Amino acid sequence: MQTSKDSQNQIPKVDTEKADLANSHSQASLADTSLTIDRLIDAQVAFMQEWLRKQAEPLSVEAWQWFGEQPLNKYVSRDHLQHLVNDWLLNQPISDVVRTDIRDILHTVIYHPVNDNVPLSELVDDTQVETLANYVGSHEQQRNVLIHTLVGNETFADLLTQTLYHAINDFMETTLDKAGGVGKLMKLGRSSFEKATNRNLDEKLQAYLHRNIKDLARRAETNAQEHLSNEEVARLLVTGWARIKEQPISHLQTYLRDDPDNSSIHHIEASIQQSYNRLRMSPYLHSLVAASIDTWYGNHQADTMATIAASLHIDEQAMTQFSTALLPIVQDMLDSSWFTAHIREMLQAFYNQPAIKESLITNSE
Template sequence: MLTINSLIDAQVTFMQQWLRKQAEPLSMEAWQWFGAQPLDKYISSDDLQRLLNDWLLDHPLSEVMRADIRDILHSIIYHPANDNVPLSELIDDTQVETLANYVGSHEQQRNILIHTLVGNDTFADLLTQTLYHAINDFMENTLEKAGGVGKLMKLGRSSFEKATNRNLDEKLQTYLHRNIKDLAHRAEANAQEHLSNEEVSRLLVTGWARIKEQPINHLQTYLRDEPNNSSIDHIEASIQQSYNRLRISPYLHSLVAASVDTWYRNHQSDTIAQVAESLHINEAAMMQLSTTLMPIINDAFESEWLTAHLREMLQAFYSQPNIKDSLSFSNQ
């Protein structure tokens, strides 16, 4: 005689077999249904804000993630492929030309750059000190080797300092600083006058042409890869420090909120499928994903936890008084 327990066992087996056969079409039908739903039916702007804040900004990078970042950076930077691939593989000539023309066409920014490089006081001070040390070193070495003439020159220097009540070194530095600053300002004015937009663009393009055929691994010369002095460790630590500072910054939170609100206003009337399509997730992609996940789905159907839940659900169904009383099954 058929018992409730044997019926439940048969139903559980049937449901598992049926689900295995129907898993692929069911997954696609589920996606079609889900994709047709409007975004604002299930997700609000506040939901997205909480997701970003609770899942991303409220937590520092984990040690596992930091280690992964370091390892991935090391693998990319020191990959053997970098030995034979030129820099031009990363950046196209037209990109450099576009950037050069853009920089060259902004006269105000160009003049600020020239002033920063040539016309600022720091540059003049640095050049003054460099020339002073060179002249002073030359004079000291010359006087030491000049014998009597050197002694005469030293005497003349001493007499000058007594007569003017000023140190010759100080006088020399003042003279150099005054004249070099004037020369730097003249050089800046000449550069701003004669360095045309075309010249700026040409300099950038010419500079790129000189380095573009160098292999990518040339960048490694600017890095250290030593156990206790790794550039990658410093880069990762800097990323971590910047992220930790920014993620608790009210400034970043306000920008994130504004970005989410803007995005949501643009897409709240879209269906979920339309939003997914903007990320290149379409029905073909979902079908490929479904095929890839099918072994996991089949294992889930065969798992003990699903079998137990199916049996528990059916037992609860048959235990209902109206069902139990209307059936003439044996309780064994």
């Protein structure tokens, strides 16, 4: 007869078998669920990629429409713009790559063969020159500056002094050499003059020419300012332009050097770099930039993004064309391994949530 103790020993054996069976069933369910999740993820990845490929263009248009309705001050503040300009533009020097590009582009533009067949008038319209000439001629200060530059320029007076001196000196030397005894007598007189006055005749001649030519230039400038009418000044400018406007643009190349060791373009680019570096660190420029940003932001902070874009001729049609141009890039991105891996990782994280796993296991039973 079976004792109570024997009965107690048999119960755990039955429970253990049930537990093992349940555990085995659970592991099988988990395995089946894992297979199901993997298949789901594969199918969803493929579906999402295909769906996004088809919807990429309309989605971009809808995204632009939504973005265009947002006001500027919702996402961009005055400080954001200040930091953008200061940190990204003013605080950064021009990189060596950009400097090389500037030099190469300048060389291409200046020495392009098309410049041989295009006149200067293609760059500047006659009406622009006439407008400028009339403006300069009708403003006394600008007119006087122009006359001073043309007539009363001290550099021009110095150059004329040296030219006349060399001409006179060359004439005298040539004449004295051919004058025989008279020439020797004149040279003796010159020597005696220099000893008596303790001054070099050449220096005396230069000083005389310099003083008198400068005086003549000042008188000519005064007369020109008194007697040249507004119309005459304007006509001078227009006439000067008419003389050069039909010359080819390539004529400007005559004022430049294109030697590898002494290139004008290199000097121009270096000057641009030097000026930019000096200005971008200047408190003066920073003050003007800050004031300009304040003015612009004050005018447009309540405008929508679409309104601001429209002022730059960027409308919905332009954005559609832009989206179409970018579509091949988007398609390649959707098919890329890194994008696929990110989608798969996101879906795996979703299905690994305990509640989702438990729901799948329950449904599979």
